[in-house]
Amino acid sequence: MDKAYNFEEVENKLYRFWESEGFFKPEINPNGKPFSIVLPPPNVTGTLHMGHALMLVIEDVLVRYHRMKGYKTLWLPGTDHAAIATHAKVEAELWNTHKQNRFDLGREVFVRMVEEFAQNSHDTIANQIRHMGASVDWTREAYTLDEERNHAVRVAFKKMFDEGLIYRGAKIVNWDPRMQTTVSDDEVEWKEKESEFYYLQYGPFVIGTARPETKFGDKYVVMHPKDKRYTKYIHGDKIELEWINGKITATIIKDDSIDMEFGTGVMTITPWHDRLDFDIAEKHGLDKEQIIDFNGKLLPIAGEFKGLHIKKARPLIVEKLKAKNLLVKVDQKYIHNIATNSRGGEIIEPQVKEQWFISVTKEFPMGHSELKGIKKGEMVTLKQLMMHVVQSEQITFTPNNFIKTYYRWIENLRDWCISRQIWYGHRIPVWYKGTQVYCDIVPPKEEGWKQDPDTLDTWFSSGIWTFSSMGWPNETKDLKEFHPTSVLETGYDILFFWVARMILMTTYLRGEIPFKKVLLNGLVRDAQKQKMSKSKGNIINPLDYAKVYGTDALRIALIFSTAAGNDIALSEDRVRGMKYFSNKLWNIARFVSMHEVVDEIDAKSLDELIDHIGGEQKLQAADRQIIDILKKTASSVSENIESFRLHEATQTLYQFVWHDFADKYIEQIKKSFEGAEKPTENTYPQYQIAKLILIDTLKLLHPFMPYITEEIYLKIPGHGQSIMISAWPNAYK
RNA sequence: GGGCUUAUAGCUCAGCUGGUUAGAGCGUUGCAUUGACAUUGCAAAGGUCAGAGGUUCGAGUCCUCUUAGGCCCACCA
Numbered sequence: 001m002d003k004a005y006n007f008e009e010v011e012n013k014l015y016r017f018w019e020s021e022g023f024f025k026p027e028i029n030p031n032g033k034p035f036s037i038v039l040p041p042p043n044v045t046g047t048l049h050m051g052h053a054l055m056l057v058i059e060d061v062l063v064r065y066h067r068m069k070g071y072k073t074l075w076l077p078g079t080d081h082a083a084i085a086t087h088a089k090v091e092a093e094l095w096n097t098h099k100q101n102r103f104d105l106g107r108e109v110f111v112r113m114v115e116e117f118a119q120n121s122h123d124t125i126a127n128q129i130r131h132m133g134a135s136v137d138w139t140r141e142a143y144t145l146d147e148e149r150n151h152a153v154r155v156a157f158k159k160m161f162d163e164g165l166i167y168r169g170a171k172i173v174n175w176d177p178r179m180q181t182t183v184s185d186d187e188v189e190w191k192e193k194e195s196e197f198y199y200l201q202y203g204p205f206v207i208g209t210a211r212p213e214t215k216f217g218d219k220y221v222v223m224h225p226k227d228k229r230y231t232k233y234i235h236g237d238k239i240e241l242e243w244i245n246g247k248i249t250a251t252i253i254k255d256d257s258i259d260m261e262f263g264t265g266v267m268t269i270t271p272w273h274d275r276l277d278f279d280i281a282e283k284h285g286l287d288k289e290q291i292i293d294f295n296g297k298l299l300p301i302a303g304e305f306k307g308l309h310i311k312k313a314r315p316l317i318v319e320k321l322k323a324k325n326l327l328v329k330v331d332q333k334y335i336h337n338i339a340t341n342s343r344g345g346e347i348i349e350p351q352v353k354e355q356w357f358i359s360v361t362k363e364f365p366m367g368h369s370e371l372k373g374i375k376k377g378e379m380v381t382l383k384q385l386m387m388h389v390v391q392s393e394q395i396t397f398t399p400n401n402f403i404k405t406y407y408r409w410i411e412n413l414r415d416w417c418i419s420r421q422i423w424y425g426h427r428i429p430v431w432y433k434g435t436q437v438y439c440d441i442v443p444p445k446e447e448g449w450k451q452d453p454d455t456l457d458t459w460f461s462s463g464i465w466t467f468s469s470m471g472w473p474n475e476t477k478d479l480k481e482f483h484p485t486s487v488l489e490t491g492y493d494i495l496f497f498w499v500a501r502m503i504l505m506t507t508y509l510r511g512e513i514p515f516k517k518v519l520l521n522g523l524v525r526d527a528q529k530q531k532m533s534k535s536k537g538n539i540i541n542p543l544d545y546a547k548v549y550g551t552d553a554l555r556i557a558l559i560f561s562t563a564a565g566n567d568i569a570l571s572e573d574r575v576r577g578m579k580y581f582s583n584k585l586w587n588i589a590r591f592v593s594m595h596e597v598v599d600e601i602d603a604k605s606l607d608e609l610i611d612h613i614g615g616e617q618k619l620q621a622a623d624r625q626i627i628d629i630l631k632k633t634a635s636s637v638s639e640n641i642e643s644f645r646l647h648e649a650t651q652t653l654y655q656f657v658w659h660d661f662a663d664k665y666i667e668q669i670k671k672s673f674e675g676a677e678k679p680t681e682n683t684y685p686q687y688q689i690a691k692l693i694l695i696d697t698l699k700l701l702h703p704f705m706p707y708i709t710e711e712i713y714l715k716i717p718g719h720g721q722s723i724m725i726s727a728w729p730n731a732y733k
Numbered sequence: 734g735g736g737c738u739u740a741u742a743g744c745u746c747a748g749c750u751g752g753u754u755a756g757a758g759c760g761u762u763g764c765a766u767u768g769a770c771a772u773u774g775c776a777a778a779g780g781u782c783a784g785a786g787g788u789u790c791g792a793g794u795c796c797u798c799u800u801a802g803g804c805c806c807a808c809c810a
Contacts, residue, residue: 591769
């Protein structure tokens with residue numbers, strides 16, 4: 001063996017070897033029980049980050065372990081078109097380089113541009129996945145926006161449309177005036193901001209607002225029915241008052257959603273541009289008027305301010321209010337939260353707009369059901385399905401405290417707005433002709449139908465990923481064999497976005513769960529526990545570490561020190577330490593292979609060897625001891641992997657390899673042969689014991705450090721075809 | 734406002750269902766060693782397990798409260 005382990009050379013060589021031999025395919029264990037994971041498809045928005053690396057490692061450990069245990073193991077790879085994220089990225093770049101937006105290019109040209117970008121990202125990402133050593137079955141790769149998946153999306157949409165779960169409605173949505181699209185509640189990011197807070201004279205009342213530019217249409221004044229200050233006003237009373245652009249008639253509304261403690265306890269409402277106001281208006285059947293257009297400019301209702309952008313209009317409006325003596329006072333340092341689009345950063349302007357929604361509270365008769373406790377024909381809602389499968393423990397969570405978070409999210413869940421006005425994504429399979437609406441998988445044959453211009457929220461297609469990636473709606477062989485999947489492993493930050501949506505879509509569309517176990521990993525932070533972000537400049541490309549210390553070192557460093565679900569502070573020291581560990585392992589192998597086996601027996605396993613020498617009692621004390629520790633290590637590693645305590649498994653292995661095997665056992669062997677020219681086996685095969693212990697150790701380490709273990713394994717005389725497909729060492733007597 | 738979560742050696746963290754002298758990596762100190770490995774070995778220093786109370790034969794581990802962080806959700810006109 002070479003003096004040093006050359007990981008660069010080995011990694012490329014071995015990955016190609018594994019892949020070309022078909023070891024990543026489930027068919028390598030044709031008769032095993034199925035074990036399946038779908039890779040959370042990375043967004044094609046650029047390159048993979050450390051979080052992806054962690055995800056790949058955890059999943060690869062589970063997959064390699066099960067494969068060695070003889071399971072028919074499928075790890076299905078793919079990438080996600082990520083609709084808005086990819087679209088935003090390309091449009092931003094277009095603006096930076098050419099000062100153009102998508103409307104300047106037109107739909108077709110722009111989409112082609114995004115597609116090209118997506119393809120490049122895909123290629124980079126696929127390469128990175130390979131570098132990490134991920135044993136995914138590339139022959140089954142899928143994309144959330146390829147033709148097959150598009151078909152699946154249409155089928156899913158149509159079914160939900162036909163059953164009335166997808167509906168079109170004018171509701172208040174989060175509108176991004178710059179990107180010209182709606183975004184879902186989950187995509188809204190709230191940012192704290194300090195601004196002025198104005199108190200305005202509204203007839204006999206004083207009302208407070210941070211947004212005077214929305215107040216033109218305010219003709220309802222709302223107070224709490226129990227507020228003693230306002231008992232003389234009765235619900236429905238009309239009062240005349242002077243307002244920004246002249247006299248108006250206001251109507252008194254009593255509603256208990258008003259906070260009596262806040263300000264004067266009185267407010268006016270702007271139903272078109274505020275969710276709470278919208279709800280109050282809906283409740284009492286009040287008028288709603290649009291004040292701001294979809295570009296953020298004031299409409300004719302604003303009178304002289306018409307056509308002005310709200311940012312420019314505000315100071316002018318305040319000035320006018322002041323001149324009219326309607327401005328009572330201004331608080332300067334009012335801190336409130338403003339809604340921004342997490343995909344672009346623009347301030348969200350709530351708007352009432354016709355959009356497509358999935359109803360989570362509408363009752364429908366359950367279709368085909370393999371869910372425990374829910375029968376076909378039973379009336380259910382999507383919310384109930386989502387709750388049920390977790391409450392009944394058909395799906396379990398690790399760490400399980402996330403269950404509570406999950407429940408709370410569902411309890412507060414509103415109908416899911418699934419339409420977007422961006423261009424990159426699955427086009428909504430609905431066509432219009434006059435007032436007619438047509439929904440189908442294929443366009444209507446007659447002329448004159450126009451397709452809905454909107455695209456679907458990216459999470460719609462990711463929601464069906466566990467089965468669309470296996471060929472649904474066709475009942476494929478894979479689907480029958482591998483669905484529901486065994487484990488869904490992903491970051492806890494997309495619990496709502498993705499995990500919950502998959503549960504929703506899968507229980508509804510297939511009447512089964514998407515996965516049996518959910519394993520959530522934490523965020524990878526830098527050594528100072530800072531979130532990695534571009535603006536902080538502390539992003540580490542996983543491959544940078546892999547290049548310096550080897551992929552194996554990076555892999556085991558990522559899982560060595562942190563329990564599932566906790567955030568990881570990844571330090572370079574840790575990765576370097578793990579490189580030293582690879583070196584240790586390499587040198588153990590060198591030592592063991594230095595000595596030719598000259599004994600009459602060349603045993604294939606420790607059991608065989610022990611039998612040969614006449615039973616365990618014939619072993620020397622040191623040998624018996626190390627074999628004993630190995631057995632304990634093996635069973636604890638298996639146990640820890642199965643219960644997702646991967647860090648425990650690696651710590652146990654580290655301890656065993658370095659401190660038990662190398663420091664104690666091998667040092668002891670060296671001593672026992674001290675002075676000898678060249679150690680020989682004689683009658684007691686101690687080097688064979690060491691070799692066999694090494695082989696089992698390599699196997700136990702293989703899921704974590706696939707490359708170096710394989711490289712050593714292949715160098716040991718009498719090895720098998722590959723450690724990847726060798727049997728997991730759990731069968732000691 | 735609601736929920737989750739963290740506080741263990743100088744630093745970063747393990748410690749699963751409560752059970753003998755609390756562990757690892759890095760760092761620190763001393764010694765050794767150059768035929769597997771200096772990316773080494775042997776040894777050492779270093780912790781009132783945030784604080785208070787409780788349950789228990791026994792608590793870092795369970796319960797209550799306090800203090801100080803972190804995260805998520807809701808969103809205040």
